[in-house]
Amino acid sequence: xxxIIFITALVLSLNAEVVDRVVASVNxxxxxxxxxxxxxxxxxxxxxxxxxxxIDQKLLQDELKxxxxxxxxxxxxxxxxxxxxxxxxxxxxxxxxxxxxxxYDKFKKQLKTxxxxxxxxxxxxxxxxxxxxxxxxxxxxxxxxxFTVFKTIQVTEYTANNPExxxxxxxxxxxxxxxxxxxxxxxxxxxxxxxMFLFKNTKVGEFTPPINNGSGYVMFYIxxxxxxxxxxFDKVKNVIANKLLAQKREEILKSYFDRLKNRADIKIYN
Numbered sequence: 001x002x003x004i005i006f007i008t009a010l011v012l013s014l015n016a017e018v019v020d021r022v023v024a025s026v027n028x029x030x031x032x033x034x035x036x037x038x039x040x041x042x043x044x045x046x047x048x049x050x051x052x053x054x055i056d057q058k059l060l061q062d063e064l065k066x067x068x069x070x071x072x073x074x075x076x077x078x079x080x081x082x083x084x085x086x087x088x089x090x091x092x093x094x095x096x097x098x099x100x101x102x103x104y105d106k107f108k109k110q111l112k113t114x115x116x117x118x119x120x121x122x123x124x125x126x127x128x129x130x131x132x133x134x135x136x137x138x139x140x141x142x143x144x145x146x147f148t149v150f151k152t153i154q155v156t157e158y159t160a161n162n163p164e165x166x167x168x169x170x171x172x173x174x175x176x177x178x179x180x181x182x183x184x185x186x187x188x189x190x191x192x193x194x195x196m197f198l199f200k201n202t203k204v205g206e207f208t209p210p211i212n213n214g215s216g217y218v219m220f221y222i223x224x225x226x227x228x229x230x231x232x233f234d235k236v237k238n239v240i241a242n243k244l245l246a247q248k249r250e251e252i253l254k255s256y257f258d259r260l261k262n263r264a265d266i267k268i269y270n
Contacts, residue, residue: 024051024268026058042106051268057113059260064116067123071115079111089212093163121249124256131244139240140233147236149188149200151227155220157182163210166219170207173221188229195220196231197239 020034031054039050064070077091084094098104140147160166160179168177191199199222202208208220 022269024055024266026055027062027265029058029062031055031058055261055266056257059257059264060113060116060120062264063260064120067120069116069119069123071112071119075115076108076112079115080108087209087211093212117249117253121253125252129245129248131241131248135244136237136240137233139244140236144230147231148228149196149231150225151188151229152185153188153191153199153225154183154185154223155199156223157184158219158221159213159216161216163212163217166210166217169219183223188231193235 020032022030023033023036024031031051035054036047036050039045039053040047043050043053045053080094081091084091087094089097095104098107158166158169158179158181160169160177165177165179168175169179188196198208199220202220202222204222204225206222208222210217210219
């Protein structure tokens, strides 16, 4: 079995001027100090975390190439559109939001890696993952804080024809904008399912993001929450199943890449 060869301990001083040099190699593919520095800045990692991340990326790319797995721009755009729709936005609006935050390129890279892992996972796992009813119930019983919500909630609902108007309301709720405003009080079991965790995760005194509701945009101000109740198991079992499936996929992929790493020719240089 091939092992990682540590020539010397990696010490990178990113406060000093970065000299682009080879600091590691994976199966003879080099990793440069510039790549490490860029990863540190982009993902807010320390140098060793960045190096390990780049090693894993090289191993992933090697395995994708060996298996003939590809993710192209069409795959990425389709995935982004699904994410946008789940968040009540068009693809254009979602891209614009990411660009305004300066996160578009980073998000696109992360999404590409995620899609590559999904395709790889589909190849290395021959049977469908299944979550037993016992696993679902056990997770529910040991994570009830995740499903503890308000008994009643009071919200101010703002609706408008475009999200920019709602963003202005966030800055000044009393501004004279062309919006429809309603105050509503919901019992927990009256809250639409797609809004429940949005309301749960938005603090009192804060606004939710604008959401495309099909005929315009809606945003909620959380005025108050009263009481506590644990959502019934039947209401959240699908949420739990999706979470456990994602965890199992990551565990299988981690084990797979640990074996790849042990077999790979990885060298770290000073």
